[in-house]
Amino acid sequence: MTRLNRRQFIQIGGAAAGGLAAGVGLSTKWYGLDPDEVADPGTDGDRVVPSFCEMCFWKCGILAHVKNGRVTKITGNPAHPLSRGHLCPRGTGGIGLLYDPDRLKRPLIRRNRGQMQEFEEVSWDAALDLVAEKMLKIREKYGPEAMALYSHGYGGSWFKHLLHAYGSDNIAAPSYAQCRGPREVAFHLTFGRMVGSPENTDMENSRVITLIGSHLGENMHNTQVQDFTRAIERGAGLIVVDPRYSTAAGKARYWLPIKPGTDLALLLAWMNVIIGEGLYDHDYVEKYAFGFDRLKEHVRDRTPEWAFTRTSIPPETIVETARFMAGGRPASLIHPGRHTTWYGDDTQRLRAIAILNALLGSWGRKGGLTLPSKVKLPKYPYTKYPGQSKNPPDMPKGTVYPLANEILSQGLCMASIPGTAAYDLKAWLVYGTNLIASLPDPDATRKALQALDFVAVVDVLPTEITGWADVVLPEATYLERCDEVHTPAYKEPFLAVRQPVVEPMYDSKPGWWIAKELAHRVGLDDYFPWKDSVEYAMYRVKHGGFDCEELKRTGVARGKHVPVFIDDGLEPVFDTPSGKIELYSQTLEKAGFDPMPEYTPPDEPPDGHFRLLYGRSPVHSFSRTTNNRFLCQVVSTNEVWVNAQAAREMGLRNGDMVRLINQDGVVSEPLALKATQRIRPDCVYMVHGFGHNSRLLKFAYKRGASDSRLMTRYKVDPIMGGTGMNVNFVRVEKAA
Amino acid sequence: MKEKTDKRYAMVVDTRLCVACKACVLACKAENRVPYGFNRDWLVEVTTGRFPDLALENRSERCNHCSNPPCVHACPTGASHVNEGGAVLVTHHKCTGCKACIAACPYGARYVHPDGYVDKCTFCLHRVRDGREPACVEICPTGTLHFGDLSDPDSDVSILLRTRKYKVLHPETGCEPNVYFLE
Amino acid sequence: MNESLIEVVQGRNNPMIDPSLHIWGWEIPVYLFLGGVVAGMLVLSAALALRDRDGPRSKALQTAPLLALGLLSVGMAALFLDLEHKAYVWRFYLAFKAASPMSWGSWILLLVYPAGIMMGFGMLDSDRRAALLDSRFVRGLHLRSLVMCILGRADAARRGALWAGIIAGSALGLYTGILLGTMVSMPLWNTAVLGPLFLTSGVSTGAAVLLLLPLSTGERHVVARWDMAAIFVEIVLIVVMLIGFATGGHASHVAFSQLVDGPSASAFWALVVVAGLAAPFTLEAIEVRRSLKPLALTPILVLIGGLSLRWILVIAGQASSWANIP
Structure with a gap:
């Protein structure tokens, strides 16, 4: 064959194939009687509802396609600045959450049956009455601040509002002290402004x-x-x-x-x-x-x-x-x-x-x-919160993290163990936060749970934490509810609404409804004067000067463009003691810390041990999505990455099932070994979020291994109380 | 009826940009009701070298809609055929499930649908006909995937192939694939 | 190859494709084997009949073509069992696809039956014809006049019917090899040698079946010699094939390694080369030279070899697929 340049090659290839197709294909086409149709899989919706995602916490704009009452697919909203018409795998996987057969379907109350405890399905009235009764009792006996809220996810706003109204400000999320905290504090110390989410x-x-x-x-x-x-x-x-x-x-x-x-x-x-x-x-x-x-x-x-x-x-x-x-x-x-x-x-x-x-x-x-700005919407006019008289008890006695600018979740957990903190916490309301997997040292978390008078959990799935609850309230997914309006700080200011795409399945209820019902039962009706969350959201949208009907149709509206760069004429403001970027931090100096960063050497792994590192899969959000059967079609378990040479020296081969044993003797569930050139020989790596031990998560149960369980140790950041978790060491053994 | 068209659809995959997130795979599954456990597109992640001198190539792969499609040649009933723009499709009601096409395909792009017929990537021709992009291209957050018409010299794909270095998979087999991987 | 290593994460994981292609199980090798046997039986029995124009023919030989058709039906049943969309099997016969060996095959199969019947009926002597006309099958279905008519035609064009048998048999034998040989996706199959190899193997296994029948001594000698020749050609073809693989490009090396150190390699050498070719060739050579009483073992070894050849090539060929080479 003569050499052609590539451009010609394509054209000639195309023509040749066309000829071939005609020659070979004619025989079966029967001159139109037996046509080849392009089949349409029929997943375009009769209705397409714009909303925003909650598969992680980035909140991308989505378009949910609904056909015959079922969500067939979820695509990116081109008008939304965070998705621009594209989605990550989890965004597409919302259907796997909505139609997860293991979802919490009805309210549950813990009952004693002889030696055994089990959950009993009850009516919403019964469940809500019990939670309200406990809330009232705790406020009366210990004061409202004895009740804490863990909340992660955008639907948590209703419960934060409820708790503030109830009189407690003890609200925390692992996203601070187990995640972004050090960054926010450090950037605030330096630039007088936090990084935020989405990152600027x-x-x-x-x-x-x-x-x-x-x-x-x-x-x-x-x-x-x-x-x-x-x-x-x-x-x-x-x-x-x-x-x-x-x-x-x-x-x-x-x-x-x-x-x-x-x-x-x-x-x-x-x-x-x-x-x-x-x-x-x-x-x-x-x-x-x-x-x-x-x-x-x-x-x-x-x-x-x-x-x-x-x-x-x-x-x-x-x-x-x-x-x-x-x-x-x-x-x-x-x-x-x-x-x-x-x-x-x-x-x-x-x-x-x-x-x-x-x-x-x-x-x-x-x-x-960037120096981003947000769309300013007026707040819904509520009665002022009563305010909490005591400081949060999130720093155990004898410790102080002077620069923490949010409440420490592990600190609240500790405060639930009597006598540990300034005062004891007696009850938890847990919203969308699987604390067993997200806090380090799960044994301490279990100890705290044992000590509490009362635990209520609001969640979509029967995660581990629901197993420790006295009452479980099944929430509708983000595709079945309307939440707070989203107005993040971003280089292009915008606002977005979450709209219910389909009716709540089973006997699940949206968070706003649960919070409002609880408020009603504890005498806080004043704080929930609106009929439903749509009315609430549309009040804010309308009084912010936006067109409600248009917003319902598009899901998103842009704010006025404002400069976000110094180059565009923006004069930066640094909210620091010097009013400048503090290369030298006066705040740190005053608090007794190094005003400029100083290197501290890490601990060395004990002999035969590797440092345990962990990270994420693009397909999963922490432990929240590992039961999502749709997503698990592409990533259904985790593996441990070990340097190929190190693995060979241990006599282990790629694909072997192994267990990790940490410095305190905690043994992981078995998982596959990935012997690879892609990691240093002194550490191992695994994706976080697998190794569930809640049997009710029928798919995720015992799939892969949990890194959290191996984190029996953590190093607390003396400046802001974050829990450094890359300080655990493991050895690798072949699973029997 | 013979589809008369000069179009030549192609996909260009910019491996530099791909992070192997698999959004394309899941979008395809939702769009096309791909049965559980089957994939019309997939990721291949190839690492070469020795620590610490490594190279990584992520490829979002699918049917290559070859210009010289061995699957179409192998099909005894005409179920596998060349449709509009050179897209290789399977007409389900003509397929006997003999699997000759699967054996013939050097790319492993086909599978037996649980209902018995052979199934594969369609380049989302049902969408393309409406002027939309294939579902995988639309969802891709990284800009890795480009779809277009090679017979149009001003199309995205034509320009990319003119200006960038690329390869196709298993060129030795002579199938003349229409999915191109930018290096 | 330098020192660099390759790590591949293949995310496809489709059933029957990954980690190693295995779309075809026992049905296809059984069909290919029986197709080859039938091809060999038709060609050889027709050739014998043409050779001994008036000489005595054994009763066994007379029934061989019809026996072959019976075996072919078993093979076609296996083929049918392999179909995943069985209700659409009729689609084979609404199309003829010139580029598809499978399409050629489905039509060839249709032609083998009439050719086999014509030549088979033509070879029957009068006793057998009477028995046939008298059989419960023919009487029960009132086929007597049809059978009479076919017998008449077969006699009228006896040589033509025999040639039709040879052509149909050869087509059958060749296409089963070409069917695999045209698959560019399978380096182990994608060799021009495969068609002739399968045809020769068909002749040899067809001869083996004939040798298991009570042939006359003369017939036996002829068939045994042809078998030896076929086995010899087969050995040559396998050597040619291996040399081709060993000296070819990357894909050929993949194919070569399948037969040299792949999971099926030991079976290939033991069952195909030694038990299926070398051993029966030696035995037959001894039998012919020493005019010993023929052993049933020899043709059985040939049959084992022929079945193993298909089986191993189908399995190892799929394992060599480009589809699993990243």
């Missing part, structure tokens, strides 16, 4: 993106990944610092397989190079930063050679990457990350990330970090 990054315009342990792509926040890949498409260079060759590392110009726990040394060395070589943004630092000279002095001896002995990253790589990231400034972003509770010194690590961003002049700059 402007990755799509970045020229260089540096990820410190962030596994974007595996951590699948839709808009963020869209911006990330857009940046790659536009030729942005990536520096990925991760002990594991993550998906993001696979796209990086530089992969730095750092020794776990030593990121701060690398960050200081980068500052050393960037300041030492004068690569920082002089004007920006001059104009906006406070304490540069002290920082310069502070990092003077933090040389790449110094960092090499700690991080195992060669000095020349550190210098090269420092120059590379500085070459992209100000469109050079050191990503703040999201799940940042790793080693207990996390606020300082995040401070270093914030400082590095400041040196590159990326805060408030295109391709760096």
